Amino acid sequence: MTRVPGRSPFVALTFALGMIACSGPDETIRIDGSSTVYPVEAAWAEEFGPGLEARITVAFSGTGAGFQKFCRGEIDVSGASRPIADGENSDCAVSGIDPFRIEVGQDGLAVVVPRSNDFVDHLTVTELNRIWTADQSKQVNRWGELRENWPDREIQLFGAGTDSGTFDYFIEVIIHPFDGSDTKGRSDYTPSEDDNVLVQGVAGSDDGLGYFGLAYARENAERLRIVPIVDDTDGEAGDPVMPTDENVESGRYSPLSRPLFMYTDGKPVGVLAEFFRLGLSEEGQHLVQDVGYVRLSESTRLANLEKLD
């Protein structure tokens, strides 16, 4: 659950209350779900709500909890940092809800080291796996074990807490392809659901290494260095790729970039459809960038707009 600086449940609450307090509009849009997608939803609601004369409430209870509410028909839009799971699909089917997926933007997970670290030029996915795996036979604890010319010092690890969607995603692409899907990697690192704590930890430890949402890595660029990633998941190593907007948008920054979704019950109509058209407009995509994520590629944007017609 990537968190944008300064955001808290209280902000969400006051925001939600603020939207409720707007009197007049009779249409209501209730949004909940992923805390990663939340900043996008909040920005759209703030920008487009008044024009649509709609009362929009935005909350974040996590992707999983959001789908639970969505399948019970308690909310209109469910933000998700992963596609809906099979089990959730059948839950929805029971109550006659038909999940309709709209892609709204993209997020990249940045792997970072402190600015003082000048030797990590890039990391391969296999190397990341050896750092984060729980498998003792290949696990590394020191830089020197990873590459011969790197210093023989212990790596200090910082990563997402187990409650967060970011953790699930990282494990899915870094641990599962190598170690099987019944492991969650090593547990002896400093975990936090709060990305600012992770920024603090990596920036303050000379041998620190961590991962979190791109927005945070960019915001702290003077203290942190983003490491280019080589995708060798299927055995073939490509070039080191930086998570630039361009590389995330095109999918070249693989496997650590992911699409952000919103789900509605069936194809949205009326005000809700208008809300998504605005979100997928140039202006809506600018807002996605403003809150620190990456806009959709032009073809994906148009394809999703078309789905609304």
Added chain:
Amino acid sequence: MLRTGQGWQLVRERAVVGMLFSASSVATVTTIAIFLTLIVNGWEFFSVVPMREFLLGTVWAPDFVPRSFGSLPLVKGTFQIALGALVVALPLGVGSALYVSEFAPGRLRAVLKPAIEILAGIPSIVFGLVALFVISPIVRQLFPGTGVFNAASAAVALGVMVVPIIAAISEDALRAVPRELREGAFALGATRWEAAWNVVLPAARSGVIASVILGFSRAIGETMAVTLAAGLVPNMSWNFLEPTQTITAFIANRAGGDLPTGSIEYRAIFALGLVLFVITFVINLVAQFSLAAQRRKFS
């Protein structure tokens, strides 16, 4: 007329006493209720995880595969940081109590005592921030290669937090020592320092010990500073330059997430709460005995 008036007064008095009784019993009832909550939830935890594994296991990884509920790393972290805090707080606390009670002139005393008490009023979150942004950078300067989260920073901050407790209780104990003992020492030719160190301090021994034990107990239950500054890595290392995790820090960190009620991780929090409750209960009991011994001596 007179009789009814008296009867009415009696009823009123009884009602007031009854109300006062219920007010005072709230504390007891709450303690019992908390203990029961911990027992009930903890019990269900122990029906899944054997108590032996919980108490003696050396790996704490409740959210990982393979799951492991060995609480020793957290218990170790708790004692490690509390002991580290005592190393700082014992000389500072007892030292200031000795100075304020035996040496400080009246006017200085009037300034020093409230100053130490103000320290007790500083919110623990502030100490956490100081640990993270002031103490930790100093530790990193002294020991290059140390990470920003380390046990030493948290222990030092906690030590300063505990000073007022030790200072206040120790000072009470020192002042409770009868004047005659000091005067006797002076009459035998002792200097002020000799009287304080060889006569007053030993006489107040049980009170001073109680103050240290209560300070230790406070350090064990403290949450904010250790959550912020000690890192969140449960391990069995006693190296103060490495991060560690305490029982309280784990509970604080975990209870803040979306823990499903009734899940095994949820119950684990209560089991840990029970451990913490038992530890502090025993320690406080020892401190009470020690204080009682002090009172008996001079009454």
